[in-house]
Amino acid sequence: MRTALTELTGVTYPIVQTGMGWVAGPRLVTATARAGALGILASATMTADGLRAAVREVKSRTDAPFGVNLRADAADARERVRIVVDEGVRVASFALAPSRDLIAELKDAGVVVIPSVGARRHAEKVAAWGADAVLVQGSEGGGHTGGVATSVLLPQVVDAVGIPVVAAGGFHDGRGLVAALAYGAAGIAMGTRFLLTSDSPVPGPVKAAYLAATVDDVTVTRAVDGLPHRMLRTDFVVSLERAGRVRALAAAVRRAARFRGLSGLSWPRMVRDGLALKRGKDLAWSQVLLAANTPVLLRAAMVEGRTDLGVMASGQVAGLIDDLPSCEELVRRVMSEAQQVLGSLPEPGGRAVT
Structure with a gap:
């Protein structure tokens, strides 16, 4: 074709x-x-x-x-x-x-x-x-x-x-x-x-979570980085949505520090990357930090297999896939x-x- x-x-x-x-x-x-x-x-x-x-x-x-x-x-x-x-x-x-x-x-x-x-x-x-x-x-x-x-x-x-x-x-x-x-x-x-x-x-347990998902288990949330982000709805995602501003900021700083170690990026560079995503959007500083280190949340699931501590980006089509x-x-x-x-x-x- x-x-x-x-x-x-x-x-x-x-x-x-x-x-x-x-x-x-x-x-x-x-x-x-x-x-x-x-x-x-x-x-x-x-x-x-x-x-x-x-x-x-x-x-x-x-x-x-x-x-x-x-x-x-x-x-x-x-x-x-x-x-x-x-x-x-x-x-x-x-x-x-x-x-x-x-x-x-x-x-x-x-x-x-x-x-x-x-x-x-x-x-x-x-x-x-x-x-x-x-x-x-x-x-x-x-x-x-x-x-x-x-x-x-x-x-x-x-x-x-x-x-x-x-x-x-x-x-x-x-x-x-x-x-x-x-x-x-x-x-x-x-x-x-x-x-x-x-x-x-992707680790087997994570693939299993995707395969078990229905169409209704795939949601759009702004809790990760302030932008609409489609992913599997898990207990961890629900906890992010329920977290207050102070808790979200503290968690963002911890994850930003971890991503800095993984990526070798400097703090100024991470802030610049976060601000690039913030530009034109009404994001809190906690969300700016999360925008800069969202890869850590993805890595926890996609590399480490931690479905309980990571996020799993997903299209709605996950609910139709079974192999x-x-x-x-x-x-x-x-x-x-x-x-x-x-x-x-x-x-x-x-x-x-x-």
Whole structure:
């Protein structure tokens, strides 16, 4: 199945594995790339040196194209862009809209630029700045999310920009791929579905918590960092929502200190990163600190397996997933289902398309 996404990135199938912090490392990205989809390394939870090492590890395991997700607001964003360029990475994606200069620098080096957006106006902005494609996530998606459903946001963006659009938020199978293509998308991106594979490095107890979740167990909360954040509702998340301002601030300071030790970041750098997220938003200082060290809460679950002390970002689609295929099995299944759906669609005269 060839689409504008496969032509642009060089992958075999129009499927993207999103850059999930602590999850989308060399192991998952390599497995995704080998399966013919576009794997995206999550660099926000890596040091710059760690990012370079991760890129080289993937390159040593596969010749297939892959990408790196970058934080445009990070203090060392330009250094990380240079790593992507120097190492010959095919795709750069961004969690926040990159500047016009960063887009130009990447494009001049032949890197495909695919920012992630959650609103039509953001898609129009990065398209005007030269982005090659855009990934649009509806409210069903995991992590930081907006309030507009994919089925409403996706056609809005497709109609507004003249570049390929990748659909994210609520996708997990071949039916979703066909639906996205029908809306005009060039492919789909999946996070939770790739997290729940045998190639994902997430500890078994955490995967079990996801598999046990129903659609109603996936919630949106502002208690973690002041921004809408979709995740599994756990006792720990409930405790964060019930914590007072003083307790929240004390906990934020403790976790910030821990993240500083893990990441090697300085206090001024952490504050700058937190302020970048605070800009334009009415956040308390406790929330600013939490915004700077939210990776610690994710790491507790995704790396250490502490479902009782960490947060588990999740799309609503977790309530529909009940198995742990390999990335190869998953991609093959999605493509097979898509072909079956396409073959069963009725023609205007009532016959199935063959």
